[in-house]
Amino acid sequence: MMPEAIQSLLATLQQARYFEDAAEVVLRGMLKVVEEVLAASPYAKTGRLLRGMIYLRPDEAYRGLAVVDLSGGKTDNAGPLHASATAWRSLQEHRCAVSIDIATRTIQPHRSDAAHKVMPAPPESSEGFNSQESQQRFLGREATHVCVLPLRSWAGHLDGMVSLEASCPASMGRPFIWKDCEARLQLLSDVSAPYLTGLAPRTVKPTEVDEFLPVVGSAMGQMLPMLRMFAHGDETLLISGPTGAGKSRLARWCHQNSPRKQNPFEVLDLTTVPEELQNAEIFGWKKGAFTNAVRDTLGSVARAEGGTLFIDEIDKLSKKVQASLLYLLEERTYRPLGDDSKDRRANVRFIIGTNVDLRKAVEQGRFREDLYYRINVLPIKVPPLDERQDEIPLWAEYMVNRCFRERMPGGQARLAPEAQRRLSTSRWPGNLRQLDNIVRRSIMVAMTEQTRIGARDVSGLMLEERHIAEALGLDPEGAELSTVLKSMRTAALAFFHEARQRGAMDLDLADAFRGFVLGVASQQVGREEAMRLFGLDAAVKNRNHHRILRRELDRVLALYEALGSEPDSLVDQLKPESEP
Numbered sequence: 001m002m003p004e005a006i007q008s009l010l011a012t013l014q015q016a017r018y019f020e021d022a023a024e025v026v027l028r029g030m031l032k033v034v035e036e037v038l039a040a041s042p043y044a045k046t047g048r049l050l051r052g053m054i055y056l057r058p059d060e061a062y063r064g065l066a067v068v069d070l071s072g073g074k075t076d077n078a079g080p081l082h083a084s085a086t087a088w089r090s091l092q093e094h095r096c097a098v099s100i101d102i103a104t105r106t107i108q109p110h111r112s113d114a115a116h117k118v119m120p121a122p123p124e125s126s127e128g129f130n131s132q133e134s135q136q137r138f139l140g141r142e143a144t145h146v147c148v149l150p151l152r153s154w155a156g157h158l159d160g161m162v163s164l165e166a167s168c169p170a171s172m173g174r175p176f177i178w179k180d181c182e183a184r185l186q187l188l189s190d191v192s193a194p195y196l197t198g199l200a201p202r203t204v205k206p207t208e209v210d211e212f213l214p215v216v217g218s219a220m221g222q223m224l225p226m227l228r229m230f231a232h233g234d235e236t237l238l239i240s241g242p243t244g245a246g247k248s249r250l251a252r253w254c255h256q257n258s259p260r261k262q263n264p265f266e267v268l269d270l271t272t273v274p275e276e277l278q279n280a281e282i283f284g285w286k287k288g289a290f291t292n293a294v295r296d297t298l299g300s301v302a303r304a305e306g307g308t309l310f311i312d313e314i315d316k317l318s319k320k321v322q323a324s325l326l327y328l329l330e331e332r333t334y335r336p337l338g339d340d341s342k343d344r345r346a347n348v349r350f351i352i353g354t355n356v357d358l359r360k361a362v363e364q365g366r367f368r369e370d371l372y373y374r375i376n377v378l379p380i381k382v383p384p385l386d387e388r389q390d391e392i393p394l395w396a397e398y399m400v401n402r403c404f405r406e407r408m409p410g411g412q413a414r415l416a417p418e419a420q421r422r423l424s425t426s427r428w429p430g431n432l433r434q435l436d437n438i439v440r441r442s443i444m445v446a447m448t449e450q451t452r453i454g455a456r457d458v459s460g461l462m463l464e465e466r467h468i469a470e471a472l473g474l475d476p477e478g479a480e481l482s483t484v485l486k487s488m489r490t491a492a493l494a495f496f497h498e499a500r501q502r503g504a505m506d507l508d509l510a511d512a513f514r515g516f517v518l519g520v521a522s523q524q525v526g527r528e529e530a531m532r533l534f535g536l537d538a539a540v541k542n543r544n545h546h547r548i549l550r551r552e553l554d555r556v557l558a559l560y561e562a563l564g565s566e567p568d569s570l571v572d573q574l575k576p577e578s579e580p
């Protein structure tokens with residue numbers, strides 16, 4: 001390829017602001033190369049280029065997808081433009097271009113040592129293209145020949161792939177032109193990879209929000225076009241992300257945005273199903289299948305018939321049931337427990353949720369590799385809330401209103417600017433779930449305050465920073481732990497380490513904390529004020545406080561003694577006045 005052509009491409013890429021802009025330039029360049037080669041080939045009259053696609057897939061999750069379609073809109077009826085899972089797997093394995101003959105379902109890596117070796121996808125393999133379903137998908141969009149190239153970063157990392165599709169029934173089962181363009185295509189892919197991977201996808205504002213995706217910030221906005229496309233299809237979707245980030249709601253959103261939306265949406269949360277019941281829960285059972293099986297019972301697959309089944313926390317699946325699920329995903333058939341008749345067909349779209357790194361689970365031998373590849377067709381990663389900073393005030397506003405209206409239908413709640421700032425600057429390790437909890441708690445705090453001061457108009461509520469602060473202080477997970485809680489945790493940890501070192505320690509010794517509080521407070525503000533601060537002034541008035549002090553002193557002394565420390569000035573603060 002002419003260096004000027006590369007230079008001109010680079011100059012255009014430097015101007016690109018978004019991934020989609022850069023991808024379009026690259027794809028048009030690649031399609032032009034293929035068109036030239038096709039025109040000079042024996043298939044000049046019978047072959048036709050259909051489209052090019054770039055899938056950005058760093059870290060095992062889709063981040064961007066761009067399409068240049070030359071087929072005259074024929075793809076509209078052909079369903080979503082999913083990539084071949086087999087091709088991706090092959091790229092991971094060989095790190096080189098791959099060509100696929102759809103009719104014969106063969107896939108050929110263009111590596112020098114594999115150059116002339118045509119490999120049929122092994123029948124027992126879990127690779128996506130292996131299935132008839134994938135073949136139909138490609139044929140449905142007229143593709144007979146596909147070339148897939150790796151998108152490699154400088155460090156050699158596989159960041160995505162370029163997929164080019166052509167229609168040439170005349171060359172079915174015979175080598176197509178891909179090998180003749182491969183070197184030029186790979187060069188284009190390699191020089192443009194840093195631009196494609198470095199640019200963020202364009203953020204899309206949703207035309208309408210709904211209860212399943214009421215807030216779309218820039219991170220989710222970048223994923224939205226892809227999500228829409230994936231939602232529309234039937235391929236298994238894998239949604240990963242930390243707990244509470246909104247994976248279940250997103251799964252529901254995908255269902256609502258799919259042609260299956262009139263049919264059931266079933267959720268199977270595997271954390272709630274003991275291992276020995278997983279099979280029964282998924283596939284159902286016939287009466288008499290086991291001791292307590294008193295009637296035929298549908299499993300979640302049957303309940304989701306025609307619709308979507310969201311299986312959450314997939315890593316909790318036992319190895320035995322992993323094998324059954326793999327069979328179901330590949331064959332689309334299953335049998336309830338105790339059913340000896342024929343297999344049942346499952347017309348279900350599967351969405352899988354996980355908050356662990358399944359790749360690692362595979363490496364550790366906890367998760368079947370073939371199942372991993374089978375469910376990893378359309379992987380989506382939901383980022384933690386702390387990485388979606390721009391969404392926090394929007395979510396907070398949405399949750400405040402939703403929660404207040406549950407209690408006060410038709411009411412209107414607002415967040416004061418300071419309250420919003422406080423929420424935005426807090427950390428959210430528990431993600432949306434934690435934010436929702438804090439919002440609910442803050443509303444309770446604010447409504448209790450309204451009642452206390454006898455507010456007349458309770459149909460409106462302004463959440464102030466103090467309400468948020470109180471709710472945060474009550475949060476055991478601590479979006480922002482109060483200093484007291486932090487220090488108590490530190491002290492508890494020290495106590496625990498001491499016990500570990502000694503082998504054992506009486507937990508009652510921890511009761512000394514009360515005495516420490518009274519002791520340091522007395523040191524700071526004097527005993528009388530300290531007693532008042534902690535609500536003991538009545539005891540002082542009744543001259544009853546000596547008993548209280550004595551009890552606390554004994555507890556503190558017990559701890560000093562257990563630790564082999566000499567009493568010090570803190571202990572003196574607790575001694576009744578008469579004692580030396």
Ligand SMILES: Nc1ncnc2c1ncn2[C@@H]1O[C@H](COP(=O)(O)OP(=O)(O)OP(=O)(O)O)[C@@H](O)[C@H]1O
Pocket residue numbers: 211212213214241242243244245246247248249250312353355431432433434436437
């Ligand atoms: N669309 C939404 N509307 C209102 N609240 C939401 C929404 N999405 C998430 N939340 C809040 O976040 C919580 C967690 O959401 P979700 O159950 O979807 O997360 P998850 O990632 O599936 O969590 P886990 O991994 O624990 O199953 C919900 O219970 C709710 O409080």
